[in-house]
Amino acid sequence: METAMVLPSLLLVLSVLLGGVTVAATQLACADAARVGARALARGETDHRARELALSASPDTADVRLVREAGTARVTVRAELRIGPAIGPPVEVVGNAAVPLEPGV
Template sequence: MRSAPTADRGSTTMETAMVLPALLLVLGIALGAIAAAAAQLSCADAARIGARALARGEPPERARALALKAAPNGAHIDLTNDDDMARVTVRARVRLGPALTPPVGIDGSAAVPLEPGP
């Protein structure tokens, strides 16, 4: 068997080196999208936890503490009680990449019917 001509030597290495930055960029974007989805789910879960606590008749401070425990770091929680519904909205700002990227705002909300009281 004859080896490849000398003009083609190293072409595979060069092509890989050219494509590698693009592959890393795609990987970074995919990891950022996964982080955003996870933060969105955390906000939605925290809102449901807080709304259920309010609907059970827990004090707002306790419902806020429970929601904060499940929310992403630095989240802001809004609690409201309508006539027949407990509503909670959880908002957070999450960075999807290195410190130089701007934060993205995400939120989650939930509404649960109030339980009948004595």
């Protein structure tokens, strides 16, 4: 009887923990994708190629923003994900990276 009363609470805690792990993994993927894009941009790759490289390393729903300013390549990767089928609004995850431009770029 006690198990039947506690089981829904345990399932809720498990789903929250799994959602947290998913958000953390997505944030790490966005940060890695931003680093890949920023390194490519700093090496002198075209914006199109740097965006392709960042998108290839990012989650499926990601949006990539590239900026070259003051000797620095900055890349921001944003992704939205839903935790569960219909629980609340989507969570936005952001990864940023900034790398100094290579000399001569």
